[in-house]
Amino acid sequence: MSTTAPHGGESPLLLQFRHGLRRDQFDKAIRDIRDGWARRELWMTLAFQDIRRRYRRSKLGPFWITISMGIMVMALGLLYGQIFRQDLHEYLPFLAAGFVIWGLVSTMIIDGCEAFIVSDGMIRQLNAPISIYAYKCIWSNLIIFAHNIWIFFGVALWYGIDLNWNLLWVPVALLVLVANGLWMSLFFGLLSARFRDVPLIIGSVVQVFFFITPVIWHPAMLPDRALLLDLNPFYHMVEIVRAPMLGQPPGLEHWLAVLLLGLVGWAVTLFFYSAYRWRIAYWV
Amino acid sequence: MAFIQLENVSVSFPVYSASNRSLKNRLIQSATGGQIRADTVSQRISVVEALQDINLKLENGDRLGLVGHNGAGKTTLLRVLGGIYEPNCGQVNVEGATVPLFDIALGMDQESTGYENIVLRGLFLGLTRRQIKERIDDIAEFTELGDFLNLPIRTYSAGMQMRLAFAVSTSVVPDILLLDEGIGAGDASFLDKARARLHRFTEQVSIIVLSSHANDLVRNMCNKAILMEHGRIVECGPTEEVLQVYEAQRENAKDRSKQAP
Numbered sequence: 001m002s003t004t005a006p007h008g009g010e011s012p013l014l015l016q017f018r019h020g021l022r023r024d025q026f027d028k029a030i031r032d033i034r035d036g037w038a039r040r041e042l043w044m045t046l047a048f049q050d051i052r053r054r055y056r057r058s059k060l061g062p063f064w065i066t067i068s069m070g071i072m073v074m075a076l077g078l079l080y081g082q083i084f085r086q087d088l089h090e091y092l093p094f095l096a097a098g099f100v101i102w103g104l105v106s107t108m109i110i111d112g113c114e115a116f117i118v119s120d121g122m123i124r125q126l127n128a129p130i131s132i133y134a135y136k137c138i139w140s141n142l143i144i145f146a147h148n149i150w151i152f153f154g155v156a157l158w159y160g161i162d163l164n165w166n167l168l169w170v171p172v173a174l175l176v177l178v179a180n181g182l183w184m185s186l187f188f189g190l191l192s193a194r195f196r197d198v199p200l201i202i203g204s205v206v207q208v209f210f211f212i213t214p215v216i217w218h219p220a221m222l223p224d225r226a227l228l229l230d231l232n233p234f235y236h237m238v239e240i241v242r243a244p245m246l247g248q249p250p251g252l253e254h255w256l257a258v259l260l261l262g263l264v265g266w267a268v269t270l271f272f273y274s275a276y277r278w279r280i281a282y283w284v
Numbered sequence: 285m286a287f288i289q290l291e292n293v294s295v296s297f298p299v300y301s302a303s304n305r306s307l308k309n310r311l312i313q314s315a316t317g318g319q320i321r322a323d324t325v326s327q328r329i330s331v332v333e334a335l336q337d338i339n340l341k342l343e344n345g346d347r348l349g350l351v352g353h354n355g356a357g358k359t360t361l362l363r364v365l366g367g368i369y370e371p372n373c374g375q376v377n378v379e380g381a382t383v384p385l386f387d388i389a390l391g392m393d394q395e396s397t398g399y400e401n402i403v404l405r406g407l408f409l410g411l412t413r414r415q416i417k418e419r420i421d422d423i424a425e426f427t428e429l430g431d432f433l434n435l436p437i438r439t440y441s442a443g444m445q446m447r448l449a450f451a452v453s454t455s456v457v458p459d460i461l462l463l464d465e466g467i468g469a470g471d472a473s474f475l476d477k478a479r480a481r482l483h484r485f486t487e488q489v490s491i492i493v494l495s496s497h498a499n500d501l502v503r504n505m506c507n508k509a510i511l512m513e514h515g516r517i518v519e520c521g522p523t524e525e526v527l528q529v530y531e532a533q534r535e536n537a538k539d540r541s542k543q544a545p
Contacts, residue, residue, distance in 0.1 A: 039407075039410075041407055041412060041413055042407040042408065045403070045404060045407055046391075049393055049396065049404070052395065053393070053395055056395050057395075121390070122390065122391065123368070124363065124368060125368070125384060125386045125387055125390050126368075126384070126390065126391075126408060127366045127367045127368055127382060127383075127384055128410075191307070194305075195305060195306060195307035195310065196305045196306070197305070197306045197307055197308055198307055201307065201308070278370035281363075281368050281369055281370075282297055282298065282369065283298075
């Protein structure tokens with residue numbers, strides 16, 4: 001092995017880009033995502049195993065997720081219900097729904113950053129499509145969500161909230177969220193594999209968004225609808241799932257915002273994924 | 285019908301320093317670019333040329349041994365053949381189901397039972413659950429682990445874990461098999477049985493590429509060999525000829541180090 005300076009006058013970045021933007025690289029990126037889906041038995045198993053490992057040898061197993069989320073929702077609900085002088089009959093289901101969805105959205109992004117980094121050993125030894133690590137990340141978050149959602153149903157039943165036909169929108173909205181989560185995982189996972197401070201940056205950004213997104217507070221509490229709210233993608237992502245959970249009809253603007261986010265996100269991701277996908281194995 | 289063809293394949297690695305790995309630094313750097321010239325030059329990413337101009341053609345029945353000292357590019361070449369690394373330039377054309385067996389215990393989970401690990405390893409090898417189910421009795425019988433298969437493998441000895449990994453990994457016959465340092469197979473009593481299975485297994489594979497420091501292993505298994513140095517192929521031909529060149533080289537190096545203490 002010999003070490004040389006970067007090729008001629010051209011920066012390696014430019015060379016990589018030129019290599020990555022060829023038509024066949026785009027086809028390969030698409031194939032990678034498609035073949036990754038075909039290996040779902042593998043990543044579903046890996047995701048499941050990840051969660052089991054986290055709660056190994058504890059009697060309640062993954063239901064610890066449910067319990068800790070339940071305690072969190074109760075504590076926050078009682079406290080903020082007092083602070084905001086809210087009627088718990090409405091506030092607690094609202095908070096439980098928002099919190100559970102927030103958990104899904106935020107961890108899809110945060111774990112997504114680590115999707116490739118934590119699987120470095122496998123990436124360098126296994127000739128599988130690299131997208132399986134993004135799928136795996138999304139799937140394990142869905143499993144956790146499936147544990148958490150019971151908190152909401154518990155609270156909803158307790159307060160006798162009206163669960164109506166609008167509930168049927170929930171799975172559709174979740175599907176759209178997951179489609180967004182997948183591009184985020186691919187995109188931020190790729191970026192993090194190259195720049196190791198990205199997970200830290202994303203982590204703090206997401207934390208800020210937790211406070212400026214109406215999860216513990218109601219959008220109606222804001223005096224007039226601020227731009228801050230409409231430009232916040234997290235608000236729309238939370239809202240498309242939360243509204244039908246609380247029995248409200250889906251809001252068109254939120255759906256449009258999330259679909260737009262998905263469209264733009266996937267376009268940007270496909271661009272970067274076809275340019276740099278082949279480099280991930282070198283970076284991790 | 286398996287087939288491998290590499291044309292002018294080169295692989296180079298970017299070597300990043302900690303500051304190169306920071307997006308924050310990167311952005312600041314591009315904002316102040318050109319002003320602190322000395323600084324930006326020293327921060328440029330250096331590149332390691334791991335493989336240079338590799339040309340290779342393998343067909344059915346070929347058993348290729350890769351020799352050369354550490355860092356010569358053997359593992360990188362295996363990864364290119366396995367499709368894990370895509371080269372910077374050149375053409376890679378691999379036809380046939382390829383299985384890289386660099387670590388036969390890859391993905392085994394200590395907390396899962398033996399049976400669960402058979403499924404897991406099978407999935408890693410590209411089998412579907414249904415295909416695994418068809419083979420599971422066969423694999424279980426071969427491991428001779430009996431009821432242990434219902435226990436988590438953390439309760440196994442190292443040898444027992446090895447048996448399990450070995451049994452699963454040799455249960456799928458790929459078209460192309462990529463090996464790094466061969467396959468080990470646990471304790472002596474098991475060894476004869478393992479050897480027979482390994483023999484049958486490797487017989488069925490169309491193409492094997494083996495990277496090893498054990499020249500005897502290469503001699504036994506391969507009909508062709510490549511000597512690599514600094515990411516290039518320096519010698520290519522029948523195993524015996526290549527190994528002679530390699531061994532002579534090593535002798536020379538040894539003598540030289542003796543003369544200059």
